[in-house]
Amino acid sequence: MVRRSLSVAIVCSLGLLTAVATTFAQNRNAKQASTATSAQRTAAAGTPAAGTPAAGTQTAGEVPPPPPAIEISREALAGAIGVREVAQRSDESTQLLEELTTEVGQRFTGTAGDKAGVEWAVKKLRALGFENVRTQEVIVPRWIRGEASFDVLSPFPMPMVTTALGGSIGTADEGLEGPIVMVQDIPALQALPEGTVRGKIVFFNGRMERTRDGSGYGKAVRVRAEGPSIAAALGATGIVIRSVGTSKNRIAHTGTLSYKVSAPRIPAVSISNPDADLLERQVAQTRPGGKIAGNQVMVRMRVTARDLPQVRSANVIGDLPGTDLANEIVLIGAHLDSWDLGQGVQDDGAGVAIAIAAARAAVAVNPRARRTIRVVLFANEEFGLSGAARYPLEEGDDNVARHAFAMEADLGDGPVWKLSARVPPTYWATIEQVHRVVKSLDVELGDNVSAGGADLGPLRRRGVPVLAPQLDATTYFDVHHTINDTLDQVDPSHLRQSTAVFAVAAYAAAMVDGPTPRLPEEQAQ
C-alpha cells in the first residue's frame, strides 16, 4: 500500500489519508473538540450538512442556507438492510480469499504470480456472474528482490533477519561493510554534524506506533521512502531501517523506497524489530557510559536485488449492471498485486475478496441496485500505483464522468470500525443513513474528509466522491509486507463484517437519487 507522488513517495491508505486529512481539518477548526459531532464532521468538509439535527448550529449567522439533503428512499433503506443480512450470512469473501491464496499465492508485480492472479480474477468474476469482464493492460516495473544478508561483524558478531526494501539496488558481490550510525528519524539524521555519516551505514531505529487507523504507519514510513536518498546525499553508503511494522516477530518488512534523481542510489534493507532491538543494544554499549564505549558497531550488508525491463500486467474489471441508472457506476476497488514475501492475503487479497463479495451482496436484494456496481482490481499498487493511474486514462473522461461513487478496501480483513467518506456535503445524509444500517455491526460514524485509499486518488482528483468504510488496522501492520501475510492471520468474522459494510455502502450509493455527484474542487484534492 504505497502511493508515489511526483517528488516524494508518501504511503497512503484509507486510514492513513483519512488521518492526514483529519489533521488538516482539525487545524482549520482548532477550537473544535477532538470528538467530532455530526455538524463538525460535515463542517470539516467545508459546508454543513442539511437534514441532520445538529446542522446549522455550528457557526450560526454567516452560513448560507444549506442545499437539500439527498437521501435514499424508504424502500432502498429496507433493501440496504437486506444487503447487510445477505452479506452477514455469506462466507463468500473467506472462500474467495482461501482460493486466491491456495491457487495463486503471492502476486508481486510482473511475476508469474501476478499473471496467475489476473487469470484467476478474470475467471472468477465470470464464474460469479459479472458482466463485461475485461482486462486493461498496464505497464509495470519488474524488480528482483534476490537475497539479502545483514551481519554485525563487531563488537558482537550476529546475523540478522533482513530483507531488501522494494526497489533497492544491489551491493557489490562481496557486500558493503561499514560502521553504523544510529538515528531515530530523518530530522535526527539531518541534525548531525556535517560528515558524520560519510562512508557509513545509517541505521534508522524509529519505532512504529500501533494504531487503529493506521496513522502510526504514515509517521514511521518516511524513513523507508525518503531515507535512502537523504542519507545518500549526506554521504552514507547504505541504510538499514527498523522494520516499519508492529510485529515482535523476527520478520523483516519490505515496501518501496523512492530514490531521488539528485542523490546517489545506495542499497537499503530493513531488519526485524527484535534484530533492531539487538542492534540498538550493541550500539548503546559503544556509546559513552557503555561497556565498550568508543568502539564502533561494524556491519556487512549484502543485497543481490536488481531491476529488469518493464513488463505487462493488467487491471481486471467486472460489472454487475444496474437498472434505471445502469449507465452510472459505483466502483469498489482493491489491488490484485501483492508483495513477494507473503501471499498477499491481508494486503490485499482481503480487499479483493471484500470487493467481489460486497458487489455480489449489493445486487442480491430488491429493490435492485439502480446503478451498475463495478469491481476494479488494480494492478501494481505496491510498486508505483500503475493500475490506478492507468484506469481513468483507459476509461476516458466520458466514462470517468459516469462514476457516481468509488470505494476501496486496502487495509486488511477489518472489521470496519468507522464509516467515513468524501462526498459533496448534500450526500452526507446518505452516509448517515448507511451508518444507521451498519451501526449494529459496531461501526462508528466517521468524517467527510477521508481520501478513500491510494488507488482511488486519480478518480477522486477528477471529482469522483468517495465512500470510505475504515478497516481496523490495529494488527494489520503485524503482517503487512512480510512473509507473515498468510491466510492463517485472517479472521473470517472480520471479513464477513467488512464485506457487509462495503456491500451496504455500495448498495446505498447505487440507490441514491439525483444527477451524478461530483466533488467540488476543494474536496477533490
Add this chain to the structure above:
Amino acid sequence: MVRRSLSVAIVCSLGLLTAVATTFAQNRNAKQASTATSAQRTAAAGTPAAGTPAAGTQTAGEVPPPPPAIEISREALAGAIGVREVAQRSDESTQLLEELTTEVGQRFTGTAGDKAGVEWAVKKLRALGFENVRTQEVIVPRWIRGEASFDVLSPFPMPMVTTALGGSIGTADEGLEGPIVMVQDIPALQALPEGTVRGKIVFFNGRMERTRDGSGYGKAVRVRAEGPSIAAALGATGIVIRSVGTSKNRIAHTGTLSYKVSAPRIPAVSISNPDADLLERQVAQTRPGGKIAGNQVMVRMRVTARDLPQVRSANVIGDLPGTDLANEIVLIGAHLDSWDLGQGVQDDGAGVAIAIAAARAAVAVNPRARRTIRVVLFANEEFGLSGAARYPLEEGDDNVARHAFAMEADLGDGPVWKLSARVPPTYWATIEQVHRVVKSLDVELGDNVSAGGADLGPLRRRGVPVLAPQLDATTYFDVHHTINDTLDQVDPSHLRQSTAVFAVAAYAAAMVDGPTPRLPEEQAQ
C-alpha cells in the same frame, strides 16, 4: 531440549517427563481421581508420605508405618521466605539474559557462539562471586545447517518457509523432487498399503497441541525424531514435517532427528505452520472430491546441510559454598548451548539466567545455606545431551554421591506454575514446606514423579533426588527452536518469579537435615 536414548530419541523436559511419569502413575492408580490429593501425589511415588494430614488415609490397613517426615527448621523456613523476597526484588536474571543475548547470541554446539558462551559464563560466574569456577571438556558433534528450500512445483507453485531438521543430511545439489504423500503421524504412515511412499516425499502434517505442561510437544515430536528413518525404511526419499510448534507465524521449527542405522538416511525438513496449512489445502484439492482430483502435489526440496568432525565444548561449573554441610551439593542446572536459528533466549538462556540468579539469591540470607549451591551450565543439550552425560563421569562416583539434590530450568522464562519433585517420600514434607513459601507466587503443589529435566537424567538414574519447579510452557513452543527465540519474547516478571521459586527450592534443599538423600531404585529410573 532433546534427549537421545540408545535406540530412539525421545524429547524430554521438566514438564514432559513429568507428564509421562504422571501417566504411568495414573495407570497404576487407575481408581484415583484425576485431581491428585497430597496423599495421591506421594502414593504415586510408591510410598505414602508421613507428616501430611492426608497420609495413611488412602489405602488403610496394608501400608507399613511411614518413616518420619523430614522438614527444614523454623529458622530455615524464615530464611526461605527471605530468599523469596530477595529474588522477587532483583532483576538479575533479566540482566543476565540481556547480556548473554546482546554479547553472545546463538550458542549452537561447536560454533564460535558456543565458545563465546562458555567464555561469557566463566567470566560471569567469577564476577558474581562463584568459587571454583571451571570448565569440563565435552566432545560434541558439529553439524552445518546450510541452506534449505522447499517449493511446491505443482499444481500451484509456491515457495515455503523451511529449515533442515537438526542432523539432516543434504540433498543432491539439484535438490530432491517428488510427489507428496500426506499423513498425520507415524501410525498413519505405517497403515498405508505397501509401496505407497516408495520414491516419494512423506509430509507429516500432525498439529502440536498447546499445553501448559508442554505435553503437546512430547506427543507431536515423534515424527521429527523417528519419522525420517521410519519413512526411509518404507522407501521414501525425503520427509517434510509440519513444524513441531504452536506458532501461527511463518517460521519453521528445527530440532534433532535420530537416524536409525538400519534405514537409509534421507533429508528431512520442517515447514512453518501456515505453509503446512497451505500444503494441506493443495493436497486436499488433489484428493477425491477436490477441484483437481487425481493430480499429485509435486515438490522440490533442497538442503545443503552436512556433518563435520567432532569438536570440543565444555560444561561450565561454579559453586557458592555452604557452611556445615558444604561438602554436599545442591545442583541447579541449565544448558548453555542453543539452536542456531534464534538467539538461545527462551531455550535456554532463560534457564542459565534463572540458575545463576537463583543460586545467588539462595545464599543471600541468614541462616546461611548449609550445603553448597552449584550451578552447572551443560554443554550440548540440544544435539545429544553430551554435557549431561559427561558431568557424572568427570565428577566420579564419590562426587556424585555428594549431590544431595538437583534441579534444572529448561522450559523458558516461566512463570513456575507447579512445584513437583522426585524425592524419597520422607522428603515430600520439605517439598510441601517449599510450596507454602512460594504459594503466594501462584504456584500449585505438584507431584512426586517428575523427572526434572533432560540434563538431570544421568544424575537421577544414579539416585540424586530431583526438585522440579515446573515452568509454564503455554507460549514456549511459539518460539522454541526457531528464529523467534529472542529477548523480545521474554517477560521479566516471569523470569523474576521463576528465579524466586528456584531460589527458595534450592535454599530449602540446602537446609534440610539428615544424611545425603538417595532415590530408591524404582524412583531413580
